Amino acid sequence: MDQEQFKKINEHKTQGKAGEFELTYSDAKGNKVTVTVTLVGEYDAITENPDTGEMIKGKHIISKTGGDGFSKKQLKELSMVKAVDKDGTEIPTEDLSFAEEEQIAAINAAKTAGKTGDFPLTFRTPDNTTVTITVFLRDEGTDAAKERQDDPFSVIGANHATQPTKGEPFTEEQIIGLCQAKGKDKNLDNAKILVDESQLAVINKAKKDGKTGVFDLTFSLSDGNKATVKVTLTGDHRVSFDPDGGDYQPETQTVKGGDCAEAPRDPAKEGYVFEGWYYTEEDGNEVKWDFRTPVHSDVKLKAKWKEADRTETMAAPTTAKKTKKKKTVPEWEYKKRVRRKRVSRTGDERQILCLTLVFGAALTGLAAGLRKKSK
Incomplete structure (x- = not known):
């Protein structure tokens, strides 16, 4: 062996x-x-009374907070409280009482309000031998108050955790402690807590890179019972700006992780149009930054410019035809032009009619003279 x-x-x-x-x-x-x-049969708290020879023992209770409170019967069953007298004879469970009723009230007030914490609960024998266990209420996990006591079940519970980013990565033992994860198997004996390694690796990479954010982390038992909590990494980040030739340099902003940066005023650059502030993703792509996006790491933003279309900056030519103003010629000027050029003014119908009559009369007189001469 x-x-x-x-x-x-x-x-x-x-x-x-x-x-x-x-x-x-x-x-x-x-x-x-x-x-x-x-x-099997592990007990978290055991008391032996040397005066009476009695012994009483109990197991801690683990449960998700929220929902209904515990009945006294449930508290006895979940703690598996047991006691024996000086002869080793088991004392009936119904003869065991609660030493302080206020403890039950505090536990149920917290549970129904959805609060977490570690709460003491004390049992007592008829001869006043007492044992105190702890009721662990957690953010996520098994709601022990809902489970059927006649059907064996495991329980697991864990709290959400908040930690500063940067620094050394979390070990499994550290993260279990930070989230106060606890579990019991179907015998209600303390069970080993398993951590999702891939999720923990994501958290540790973000922590190493100084990033902030909220990450899922799942704890489980060997039988598959699970509790998934949120691990929040906190810290401040720097948001810097490169105007790339713009007319002014925006100040670097210090932004709390999860908050948004403030958009500076748009810079100007002669001959160019400002298209926005851009950042480079991990894969090398340039993406326009949305100032409604929460900041979870240091960010370097660069102004992006587009060369202005010169035709847009020049005045557009006038397409409408200009109306020429018709000049009015004085009567004395017109007569002078008629004598010099033998022309008439277009559109002056009265003047044309007079010229026609004069010219017709002259031709008539000429024809009459020729007839007289021939005779």
């Missing part, structure tokens, strides 16, 4: 701890077989 494994099993057994342990047997020829030794 593997002596180291055997020693570990006995240490847990004598300490009243539960769990599953491997134990390997081998023979002289090197053949081996490994079995699993499961210890």
